[in-house]
Amino acid sequence: MYHIIVNPIAGGRRARKNLEIVKRLLAERGVGYNVYETSGAGDAKEIAARLTARDEAGQAAEAALTQTENLRPVPLELVVVGGDGTLHEVLNGISDPSACRLGLIPSGTGNDFAAAANIPLDAEKAAEIILGGAPKETDFLSVGGVRCMNVGGLGMDVDVLVRCKKGRVKGKIKYLLSLFQSLFTFKGYGIELESGGRRETHKALIAVACNGTQIGGGIRICPASVVDDGKIDVMTVECMGKLQILKAFLYLMRGKVLEYAGAEHFLCERVKITPAAPCTVQLDGELYDGLDFDAKIERGLKVYR
Template sequence: MDKILFIINPIAGGGRARRLVPIIDNFMKNVELDYDIVLTEQPRDGINIAKKGLKKGYKKIVAVGGDGTVNEVALGILEHGEGTLGIIPSGTGNDLARTLNIPFNIEESIGIIIKGINKKVDVGMVNGDLFLNIASIGFDSVVVKNTEKIKKRLKSGIAYFIGVIITLVGFKDINTKLEIDNILIDKDIFLVAVGNGKYYGGGLKVLPMALIEDGYFHICIVNKMSKLKLLLLLPTIIKGKHIKFKKHVEIFKAKKVRIFTKDRTYLNIDGEVKDIEKEILFTIKDEKLSIFVNN
């Protein structure tokens, strides 16, 4: 049986991931498998810990945290060139786990890793950064940025809701030029989401049509509209019903996406926000990533 390395981000989920250490420990002792647990200490630690573990002979590398932790551990596996990613969702969003139907119950998620059922999933790149789930610009990325500021003063789940309200009041549409494979589009947008997975923002089904292993990006463009129409549209994204509003929402499927913006903006990559200026390029790697999934 392959050895298992659990990489835990102790601050993920407001400290929830750290509290899983004794639970994982007790569960693994009962099943009598070789394992180890390592806690990250700073950003990007997960990359190097994963690579060191694989060099030591661990074949199953488990990310215990949110989508950011999963992203780091996946990058370590890909840079090493072998190994299979396991996920114990314990962060704030856990959106990749939703797409892969990985349960939030810890014993069940470990059980999936032990069973060893896996699939090869697509790996996206955006301006040199890896992403497995969704990357986006527009309203949602500004919400994440504003929520980060709010969380410094308010450690509560309501921080995201407040971030949405603040962003809605002050948000201005973004003028973009898009190249979606051979399609050229020039328009003002509310948001553009490009991804492999279906969910982002903690369960918003922004790309309900996406298939994580089909070799294509799925793209959702929400066009410029009035604030009142936005208020009516936003709740429909929760269940992926927004795609019915074809006047305001456009759906595409492509291998490569390039976005040009006139002004600086924010790019949301699997829940992590970066400043972006002028050009964003999305491509799919030829290499796929092996991830343990629910049967």
């Protein structure tokens, strides 16, 4: 039994089309499913929380629907039809990530985690992976108690997202327009970075903790990142004046930001980034005010990819 959580307006309503493809494939194979549609922000999180709630015996509320012949419960099968934001909500609603198996039909605007996890954008191919494959161990981050599937950070990427929220333009062009605006106005953040024995201060153009490789629908913020290596890829870019910001931007757009002289990259299992003044941070493109950016790697989640 598959429990499908769908954001019907994701990707300019691409999700509705993809849902029909998934339903057809399931029907052809005689596989049972339930569909849960979201109608607003927070719905996907609430649905996932309800489906994975634990009873007094420690079993999931839907365990009765997912039992083997000897009545031993097996992991709950969750499928997300939506984008990075819907996936973020579902991940944060799941009571115990190790007690479910997660499938993704990429249907959003950016689909950045799908790119990092090599999940096809074609809905039929993505569904075939879920129906015919085996889920793989996949890392995620916990940042100040909030789970993050792809990339979390602060700096110019957040400035871009704030502008996106205010703009009227839709789609990927909205992100690019906001990015160009930020290039000429963003002044950098003072931060302190702590990880193991490392303690540094920066005036950061951007500071990110990565599980995935890209943001903004294809901007390769950390091409070296791997979703199942048990490590956080930390990347900072120093803010060194307008000309250098433009140079860093060009490296970023070519997917070669790690080659930029002002970039620093290292691997760890935990990192704390403290801004000099309170600021907004982003996790999977979702904005959080006042969140303690103390990130650690988490394991136990199985994803079809």
